[in-house]
Amino acid sequence: MTHETRASSSRHVSCAEALVRLLRDRYAVDTVFGIPGVHTVPLYRGLEAGGLRHVTPRHEQGAGFIADGYARASGKPGVCFIITGPGMTNIATAMGQALADSVPMLVISSVNRRDTLGRGQGRLHELPSQQNVLAGVSRFSHTLLDPSALPEVLARAFAVFQSARPGPVHIEIPIDLFEAPITLPEPTSPARLYRPAAHPEGIALAAEWLRQAQAPLVLLGGGCAEASKAARTLVERLDAPTVTTINAKGVLGRGHPLDLGANATWPEVRALAREADVILAVGTELGETDYDVVFDDGFTLTGRVIRIDLEAEQLVRNQATALGLVSDAQAALEALVTHFPAPLSRQGAARVRAIHEALALPTRPDMAPFVPLYTALDKALPEAILVGDSTAPVYAGNHLVERAAPRRYFNASTGYGTLGYGLPAALGAQLAAPGIPVVALVGDGGAMFTLSELATAVDEGLPVVVVLWNNSGYEEIRRYMDAHGVARVGVDPTPPDFQRLADGFGLASHRVGSPVALDLALSNVSRTSPTLIEIDAERWQAAVG
Incomplete structure (x- = not known):
């Protein structure tokens, strides 16, 4: 056999093998998340030969949340291999969270044979239309009907991740196509794609308005995570108070004098x-989960609004826009900076300082109990990535926490607002950033949604610190019922003995009830395996007064 013949035959592979090779060689994917099933076994033959790391969660929702945390911490798409039918409905919630927060995620699934699709024959894992179910929680959902189209469909997915507003993409492959032959294209690098840049005329007009402004305000969202330097330079040149949303924490660094934090819901910031x-x-x-967490539609903008976003439709949602620019955040911010060669002087830092003093967040009754928690975390793990569920410490942390860099704080209180996110997403963050400590902040109620992923953490040797706030049920909803005169029903589920559960999973655990005890527990966390620190909320609140 000649060299040319051998090279040609090596490019004739099954569709499943081609998928793995393309992910690895063309798109630099090195890790996938999934649970094998009878419909996806051929994928795993390709996976073994492909040399990709496979992480097995305990539930497909966990797979999606792990992929989400991996993507947020790394900026790269998280990739999942998911079984037909129930696997896909299980991961749909995680895809909804990723869609709401513009998180890149590639979900590859099986689907029933082509000749059975839509026929309602009661096949294993059959849905009337799996694609229709997933289309609503993805940027696009595609059914691969011709194996030769696989390279093009993958290219479309990564074009979304690299040059458009990211989010989940779903590609389903009928089980009769996994073994279908395909000729791999010649090895090439993926297309070099650039995100759109703002029109120079629009940038010039925006700069003119900002220069003439007497009381400018800057709002930075999660889309600025890769534009930290340019964002910091521009707000300093403008000397403008700046709101950084939950997903933009760290964009301006820690303790920046112009940073109002994610505090747009408070009256003092709303007045500004x-x-x-x-x-x-x-x-x-x-959106309201960043600017209106009291949900009264009280955050209003009456001045001229300049909006910069990757998606044209987003430019006209939620607030009236005077000037909209479809652009990558970094490109637009860098272009704006050129119009301000010297800093303006508008007493921005003094105005921000006055607002922080008026807010006095650390002394507020709903914030004060959590100040010692974050003080302890900052002391023991100052560079940690903090990943949260929907739970009281996270709601407070959204206002209290500062980070030195972006991608170091995210949680499920934004966007879709799912429970069970914090633990698996923290595992994904740890896989993406093995050299950085990761802390999962969860409540006892939300933890029960995905508690099984503690087993994944142990299997993978992930030294995530799980801080579990145990207030015996759903405290936020208890308060909400009380405030609305509704009898408490369904909000007091009995929590398990988390210490015994941790022992059963094979990880170290501590139960604490005071800041002093938390300091001690944090000083003893493992650097090679997960640790559970359970905080008794009642004892903690008594200890901190």
Whole structure:
């Protein structure tokens, strides 16, 4: 056999093998998340030969959340291999969270044979239309009907991740196509794709408005995670108070004098927003889970709003836009900076300092109990990535926490607002950033949604610190029922003995009830395996007064 013949035959592979090779060689994917099933076994033959790391969660929702955390911490798409039918409905919730927060995720699934699709024959894992179910939680959902189209469909998916507003992409492959032969294309690098840049005329007009403004305000969202330097330079040149949303924490660094944090829901910041004559909003939806967490539609902008976003439709949602620019955040911010060669002087830092003093967040009754928690975490693990569920410490942390860099704080209280996110997403963050400590902040109620992923953490040797706030049920909903005169029903589920559960999973655990005990527990966390630290909420609140 000649060299040319051998090279040609090596490019004739099954569709499943081609998928793995393309992910690895063309798109630099090195890790996939999934649970094998009878419909996806051929994928695993390709996976073994492909040399990709496979992480097995205990539930497909966990797989999606792990992929989400991996993507948020790394900026690269998380990739999942998921079984037909129930596997896909299980992961749909995680895809919904990723869609709401613009997180890149590639979900590869099986689907029933082509000749049975839509026929309602009661086949194993059959849905009337799996694609229709997943289309609503993805940027696009595609059924592969011709194996030769696989390279093109993957290219479309990564084009979304690299040059458009990211989110989940779903590709389903009928089980009769996994073994179908395909000729791999010649080895090439993926297309070099660039995100759109703002029109120079629009940038010049935005700069003119910002220069003339008497009371400018900047709003930075999660779309600025890769534009930290440019964002910091621009707000300093503008000397403008700046709101950084939950997903933009760290974009300006820790303790920046112009950073108002994610505090747009408080009256003092809302007043500043109403009084602003020019508002620059970059990479932010202006959605209620960032600006209106009391859900009263009280965050209003009356000045001229300049919006910069990757998606044209987003430019006209939620607030009235005077000037909209479809652009990558970094490209637009860098272009704006050129119009301000020297810093302006508007007393921005003094205004921000006055607002922080008026807010006095660490002394507020709903914040004060959690100040010692974050003080302890900052002392023991100052560079940690903090990944949260929907739980009281996280709600407070959204206002209290500062990070030195972006991608170091994210949680499920934004966007879709799922429970059970924190633990598996923290595992994904640890896989993406093995050299950085990761802390999962969860409540006892939400933890029960995905508690089984503690086994994944042990299997993979992930030294995630799981801080579990145990207030015996759903405290937020208890308060909500009380406030609305509704009898408490369904909000007091009995929590298990988490210490015994931790022992059963094979990980170290501590139960603490005071900041002193938390300091001690954090000083003893493992650097090679997970640790569970359970905080008794009642004892903690008594200890901190």
